[in-house]
Amino acid sequence: MKALAAHTLHELQILPREVGERSVLDLLNRAYTHSGKDHIKQLLSTPLGTLPEIQQRQKLLQYISANLTEIEFEIPKSYLTAAHNHLDSNLAWNAAKTWFNRYRLSLWYQWFSTHDFYRLLSGTTALQKVLGSIGEKTAWWRDSDQLPHELQQHAKVLRDFFDHAQPTLTAKLNRISMIEVDFFLRQKYVNQVKAVLAVFYQLDAFCGIARFLQTARWAYPSFVQTPEPTFSVTDMKHPVLSEEVAVGNDFSLAFPQRLTLLTGGNMSGKTTFLKACGLVLYLAHLGLPVPARTATLSFFDRLMTSIHLSDSLDLGYSHFYTELIRIKEVAQAIANGQRVFLLADELFRGTNPQDAFMCARQVIDILVRQSGSLFLISSHLVQLGAPYEKNTSVQFNCFKTNVLEGELAFTHQIEIGITEEQTGLLLLNQTEVLSCLQQI
Template sequence: MAHQILEVDSLIKSFGQKHLLKDIYLKCSIGEVIGILGRNGTGKSTLLQIIFGSLDAENKSIRINGEFLEKAFSDGDKIAYLPQGNFLPNGLTVSSVIRIYISDESKRNSVATNARIAPLLNKKISALSGGEKRYLQVLLILNLPTAFALLDEPFSQVEPLYRADIKGLIDLHKQEKGIIITDHDYVNLMDVSDKTFLLTGGALKPIQDRKQLVEYNYLPPEKSETQEETVDEHFIIDKQTSKDLGLSINYDEESLLALFEKPASKGGKAYLEKLFGSPTKSKTILQNRQESIKFFQSNEFLLNLDRKQLDFIAVYLESGIAVSPSSYYSSLSIYLKNKYRTSNNYYIQETGIQHVFDFLKSALQLANKIQDLSDTWYLSDLAYQIQEQLNSSNLRDFMDNYGQKPLYLHFSEFDSILRKKGKEPLLWLLERFYEFDAYNAVAQTSRKLNLSFPEYEYTQDSLIDIEGLFHPKLEKAVGNDFSISATANMCFLTGANMSGKSTFLKAFGLGVYLAHLGFPVPATKMKTSIFDGLFTTINLSDNINHGLSHFYSEVKRVKEVASEIKNDKNLVVIFDELFRGTNVKDASAASSMIISAIAQQPGSVYIISSHIMEIAQELEKQKNIFFKCFDVRVVNDEAMYTYKLVDGVSKDSLGLHIVIKEQILELLKGKTEKPLS
């Protein structure tokens, strides 16, 4: 065939107020393959249909060797077009289709003797697999007597083996044709194309490599070294720690979870609860969660969920309603029966189908927005996966046909697609929306409570450096700065009654826990190593059922934590008032002995509070122990609590002062002085 050039320029196409295509210029010669990539909805199919002449445009100039074409399809030897969907009659055999579509006898024989097609000649089109059908369609289009071929997603819905074969067909036939391809499979498209373009913002951008596709936000960024780690290493806490810090998965007033904004959907609420109960020491997971929450915090109004829609879809997909055969007769029968007698099952199915269609449109819009706005690998990759799921054969067929075909004739077909073939990808898409809903709820909480995101230190040495730490449940909390490291890994904390010791310890524990969820923390700034676990002993009680006194419960608890420390774990350990359940003499000796022994265990970090200030002098001999206390001042016989952490050991003793101020003795004396009746 003589050398020919197809040129397209000055092409403008709008839908309503939206300019889908503007000032498009494209040139393709015989012997050349032009590949066009683009997200769903950017106009790839529209562009090919305009070139083919089956769709009008506000402005266009389409020429072959300078000759203008208005309707290319009307000239049979100019351009052939492969649409996305199946155009072959399902009731015909493969051999019949070949006879109808290929008039040239030599070409017909070539197609019929093709190694892939020959075994299928007696099969009906409806009996072919997706790959077999697409291969046949491409083969037919490329064997038509035209100078150019437009292939709209030739690799879509095709198994890998047939994708390779289709690439072979394109390579073979480009010797005699100019070929323009659109597809989402960027690897195969770029491999088979001589030139590649990305359709974005209504224009074609030349693409040389994958890096440019990332720069245009078509593909997610490359994984970093930390993101290569995929194993979720669980962060250890136990029942006592959960009780001390209010980490139960419920919404009572004691639970930290009750502070968080509730997600819009039931699935989002369940996903948040799953996240809240899944602390981790995986760098990848922490980074992914944190970046996702930051994204939704920065894009406050991006996620506009329809709670009723999502909840109804979940009910519809999991309903026990029988899936009817996918046929016109079945659809019409169900429709007429419902007309005669209203059926609740029909309502669930009909409403579910409508909600799924609206949901899929929303999913596509959200994925596009995330790709435009996010520069992080995890969310960009999720957005790309969402688009891949939407391009799967089942969901794609449903989205293309719903609203275009009468529901009363296709009801069973749509229901079968969504609750059988398309159920798995639909459930995956729902789960992603639940995930986004949960991240969005955490982002809202972060804004409301003025939380900040921790910075992770990936070195071997233990470190927690925190500024402005506060307890998130206190309305007028006082912030405190605190730092603990491998070289100074034990803090001995003292302070008078009600000075803020226990509140600080709980706030510190919550900060560590939230940081290992990938959540924002109650502080203005935090830098932390990733630890193996967190153990606290703050609200320990006796165990009557097991006959354990408070003191013996304390001893057992210290032994439990000591066992974890000796297992070469990198832990955060918090003890509030060691051995308060025994007399002062024993408590002093036991505290000094245990604290000294724990301080010699490297790797972990420890905060231990105590009322027994006298042991501080003995502990000062160990260089890795440092001392903090809460400042309290007595002014005009009134205790003034600053709730500020300062260096040193507290000298304040306000217990007796508090008893006197409460006038308990006056109350008791007053009662004994009353006259007997």
């Protein structure tokens, strides 16, 4: 799958749009280090390009989850900070090769640059301890031939370093030996040291995700390879909602249907449902489990969204024009032979109802003829369903709202069919807006 547009990452709440907004990143970001957390954010922004890559990522996470206690690190953050500061410091190293030269250099540091002497000693100690801890923690799996593909690549990086570095990492530091150890770690093998730390932070990121998955009831999706695409889930929930609020839904869209027309009143759950479908599809293409009991889907080239649109003041685009641009991008992707999964919330709501109906009708007429892609479109325009009642490429789903003693009761449960419920006036009365207006 191609990388998502920035607006889609925000619309689906994969990444927060602003500080404090809940997102999938908040859920998964259980890494121990700041660099590990940054790696998780990068991972969430980079979908995998092929099905084999997805399957390899799934195996990696399953392996780490099963061996989390043996793989996760517990290195004091103070040591990590000191090690990085020393590795990046401007404190000069010296290639003194003989014992006498190292002894003379250590005396110079100790007598004429005491501050640098202790900086060198403490930084080298921290770097030595961090690398030594990584070596000890990974020793059991570095030579294993049962590792997932990505861990095998990491194991090679670690072997290339620790096979040469072990004497240096176990050397007892004194004013002479620290000169030699520092030269080894910060100059001679500095690239290998940085590669080892990069592996450490990647492992920390995956361990952080695994920590979340230990308590989340998520499932690894199954990918199917069929001529026509499919998307099927059971007990799918929006992960950002609390367990007490989230409602599980079963849903399937597959041949001969290509397009779902989703109707329902305000606050019935249409937008949340579309977002949940988008999250399942996207997380699956990251090689991650998804917030559902089961999920079966096809590999898609593009996930595209038209949710929570707003006018673009910078570009001078209106809401309606922005919608048109999004649909044009979908058309261009399909024309280029890409398999698209489209989520469109309240299609063409940026114009008046009659205009929206005519525009939506023409767009849907074309979309339902496109094999190889799937389209989920929500709308308040219930009359939009009539032209497609006998079209086998269109299925109808809805979220109904019950009225109990004048109060709205939302089930947030998806059903088959079209609902013509109009809840706006009831919500107007329920929120007592008119009472406030009458007091003006």
